[in-house]
Amino acid sequence: MAARTLYDKLWDAHVVRTDEDGTALLYIDRHLVHEVTSPQAFEGLRLAGRRPWRIDSILATPDHNVPTVDRSLGIEDPISRIQVETLGRNCSEFGITEFDMSDPRQGIVHVVGPEEGATLPGMTVVCGDSHTSTHGAFGALAFGIGTSEVEHVLATQCLIQKKSKNMLVSVDGSVGNGVTAKDIVLAIIGEIGTAGGTGYAIEFGGQAIRELSMEGRMTVCNMTIEAGARAGMVAVDDKTIDYLHGLPYAPSAGQWQQALASWRDLRSDGEAVFDRVLHIDAASIQPQVSWGTSPEMVVAVGSRVPDPQQEADPVRREGMLAALKYMGLKANMPVSEIRPDKVFIGSCTNSRIEDLRAAAAVAKGRKVAEGIKLAMVVPGSGLVKRQAEREGLDRIFIDAGFDWREPGCSMCLAMNADRLEPGERCASTSNRNFEGRQGQGGRTHLVSPAMAAAAAIAGHFVDVRDFD
Amino acid sequence: MDAFTQMTGIVAPLDRANVDTDAIIPKQFLKSIKRTGFGPNLFDAWRYLDQGEPGMDNSKRPLNTEFVLNQARYRDASILLARKNFGCGSSREHAPWALLDYGFRAIIAPSFADIFFNNCFKNGVLPIVLSEDEVDRLFADVAAQDGYRLQVDLIGQRIITPSAAEFAFEVDPFRKHCLVNGLDDIGLTLQYVDDIRAYEARRRQEAPWLFSEPA
Ligand code: SF4
Numbered sequence: 164m165a166a167r168t169l170y171d172k173l174w175d176a177h178v179v180r181t182d183e184d185g186t187a188l189l190y191i192d193r194h195l196v197h198e199v200t201s202p203q204a205f206e207g208l209r210l211a212g213r214r215p216w217r218i219d220s221i222l223a224t225p226d227h228n229v230p231t232v233d234r235s236l237g238i239e240d241p242i243s244r245i246q247v248e249t250l251g252r253n254c255s256e257f258g259i260t261e262f263d264m265s266d267p268r269q270g271i272v273h274v275v276g277p278e279e280g281a282t283l284p285g286m287t288v289v290c291g292d293s294h295t296s297t298h299g300a301f302g303a304l305a306f307g308i309g310t311s312e313v314e315h316v317l318a319t320q321c322l323i324q325k326k327s328k329n330m331l332v333s334v335d336g337s338v339g340n341g342v343t344a345k346d347i348v349l350a351i352i353g354e355i356g357t358a359g360g361t362g363y364a365i366e367f368g369g370q371a372i373r374e375l376s377m378e379g380r381m382t383v384c385n386m387t388i389e390a391g392a393r394a395g396m397v398a399v400d401d402k403t404i405d406y407l408h409g410l411p412y413a414p415s416a417g418q419w420q421q422a423l424a425s426w427r428d429l430r431s432d433g434e435a436v437f438d439r440v441l442h443i444d445a446a447s448i449q450p451q452v453s454w455g456t457s458p459e460m461v462v463a464v465g466s467r468v469p470d471p472q473q474e475a476d477p478v479r480r481e482g483m484l485a486a487l488k489y490m491g492l493k494a495n496m497p498v499s500e501i502r503p504d505k506v507f508i509g510s511c512t513n514s515r516i517e518d519l520r521a522a523a524a525v526a527k528g529r530k531v532a533e534g535i536k537l538a539m540v541v542p543g544s545g546l547v548k549r550q551a552e553r554e555g556l557d558r559i560f561i562d563a564g565f566d567w568r569e570p571g572c573s574m575c576l577a578m579n580a581d582r583l584e585p586g587e588r589c590a591s592t593s594n595r596n597f598e599g600r601q602g603q604g605g606r607t608h609l610v611s612p613a614m615a616a617a618a619a620i621a622g623h624f625v626d627v628r629d630f631d
Numbered sequence: 632m633d634a635f636t637q638m639t640g641i642v643a644p645l646d647r648a649n650v651d652t653d654a655i656i657p658k659q660f661l662k663s664i665k666r667t668g669f670g671p672n673l674f675d676a677w678r679y680l681d682q683g684e685p686g687m688d689n690s691k692r693p694l695n696t697e698f699v700l701n702q703a704r705y706r707d708a709s710i711l712l713a714r715k716n717f718g719c720g721s722s723r724e725h726a727p728w729a730l731l732d733y734g735f736r737a738i739i740a741p742s743f744a745d746i747f748f749n750n751c752f753k754n755g756v757l758p759i760v761l762s763e764d765e766v767d768r769l770f771a772d773v774a775a776q777d778g779y780r781l782q783v784d785l786i787g788q789r790i791i792t793p794s795a796a797e798f799a800f801e802v803d804p805f806r807k808h809c810l811v812n813g814l815d816d817i818g819l820t821l822q823y824v825d826d827i828r829a830y831e832a833r834r835r836q837e838a839p840w841l842f843s844e845p846a
Pocket residue numbers: 226227271272273292294510511512571572575576593594
């Protein structure tokens with residue numbers, strides 16, 4: 164057989180049938196469900212008199228609308244409450260496993276799936292959420308789908324898909340101290356732009372990616388969609404396998420060896436040909452801060468806000484001017500002079516235990532600066548929260564003046580009560596800095612957890628490497 | 632889903648690149664459990680001067696008169712002209728639902744984000760990719776002429792301007808077939824139930840751990 168990429172292998176293993184024009188029916192192994200993009204799909208299923216094809220492939224949890232304060236009070240906003248209750252009703256009607264708000268395993272769907280071992284190498288994983296790309300970190304083909312497709316997978320266990328092209332992003336060499344997975348992926352998006360990956364499935368490779376933990380790889384794959392590609396992935400290695408061993412949904416002892424044998428092949432063949440290859444020098448990557456309203460608008464923390472007058476392309480120049488206006492920033496000002504009002508550490512990009520450890524290491528023994536109105540830490544799941552509490556991270560955060568919250572999407576998109584007020588500026592570990600993303604008129608700066616914690620302590624952005 | 636063969640309509644120009652789905656339909660409106668009713672909140676943050684929340688009477692809200700859809704000449708628009716990477720961001724199908732509910736049946740841009748592009752077809756909205764130059768020319772023509780209308784002919788895969796100029800566009804044959812006939816994907820896939828079952832049986836043999844319940 165000709166040499167194949169990891170994506171080729173995952174694709175080939177899931178094709179049920181292919182039409183002459185290349186349209187394929189692709190089998191789906193794991194379907195993750197949350198409350199926002201599923202109600203209309205279940206409704207469609209009911210209206211057509213259909214039932215889910217394979218309920219054991221589905222795992223559901225509410226995340227977008229859930230409160231991050233005391234859960235015993237329920238959800239105050241009636242419309243949010245109806246949406247969360249609707250998920251509960253749909254799951255019990257069809258017999259689907261749901262980690263509901265009272266379940267200690269509840270959390271952001273992209274944190275919950277991997278930590279349960281519900282995301283496995285070689286799987287196709289879908290969810291009605293664009294950050295499903297996260298799960299590609301396990302050598303899986305994982306991508307976000309719309310609600311019609313959620314219904315399609317529920318009804319048929321398949322999706323109608325066309326194959327994407329192959330792109331390799333190789334991050335060569337090692338990153339320096341204080342440079343994290345978040346900085347790597349922001350730098351990649353800064354380089355290729357938010358449409359750079361459109362039409363491609365991206366495999367992340369190179370020494371710097373291999374050196375990342377599974378959490379770090381998830382952070383990188385999570386933001387693949389911000390580079391325009393639906394799926395991002397990393398080859399399976401020992402780290403992947405060690406992470407999965409013993410998790411509830413991982414293969415049982417009797418099947419473990421058989422699974423391992425098949426997982427070992429989940430990497431691109433040496434001779435495989437990619438349609439596009441991009442090399443990035445890891446050593447050149449600095450801690451990143453986004454300055455605009457698109458994730459490609461990033462700079463190194465030690466630099467200045469870019470000047471639209473230096474931009475030759477008129478559409479881009481207009482975009483930069485509009486972004487600076489919205490963000491309330493001046494061209495050429497040092498990034499270190501930008502002062503956030505709020506700090507948000509959380510989201511499916513950066514709310515795993517490693518992220519909280521990195522933020523806590525910076526916060527330890529220090530205090531949140533006077534000018535910061537709110538600094539909050541929102542663990543990605545109930546299990547992450549418990550682990551952090553076992554390690555005493557909650558005390559470190561609370562002593563420093565951070566809020567320590569219940570798990571959920573929270574201020575990543577502000578569908579619950581956590582949000583920015585108009586004009587407020589936030590240092591956020593989330594993935595999108597679009598206008599109004601964290602609350603209408605809110606201004607988002609995307610950073611790593613350590614950089615967010617450092618900004619909370621200093622009251623302005625600082626290079627975490629100079630932070631003493 | 633309504634079939635789409637051809638249509639003629641007023642064109643509204645949205646002169647911004649990278650219009651994301653948060654801008655198309657802000658998150659507070661995603662709490663609905665219905666597929667309809669999103670039209671009044673399409674582009675909510677740009678369209679109104681106040682902060683929109685579900686359940687408001689939108690007819691009483693202050694309009695941002697500078698926003699293109701609030702200008703009288705574009706009020707009845709059913710074709711949206713946009714810049715590159717339209718629909719980037721989240722997978723929310725509420726974005727095409729909102730465009731459709733507002734009255735848009737076709738969107739023309741130099742490029743679209745993948746998930747949004749796909750979601751459009753599932754809802755009878757036709758995303759049309761033209762070159763940057765062609766899109767530039769359309770922006771200029773729309774600005775120059777009040778009541779500018781385009782004819783979209785999906786069967787012939789072309790757009791016809793008021794001066795009878797034509798622009799050809801590509802469309803995936805399968806998607807075209809579904810749109811032209813208003814076909815439901817699920818019904819089509821269920822024709823292959825036997826193939827799916829055969830695949831599943833084989834997969835169960837090869838990778839049984841994918842079919843076992845958690846320990
Ligand atoms: S944390 Fe943010 S990006 Fe992730 S699933 Fe939730 S809302 Fe989406």
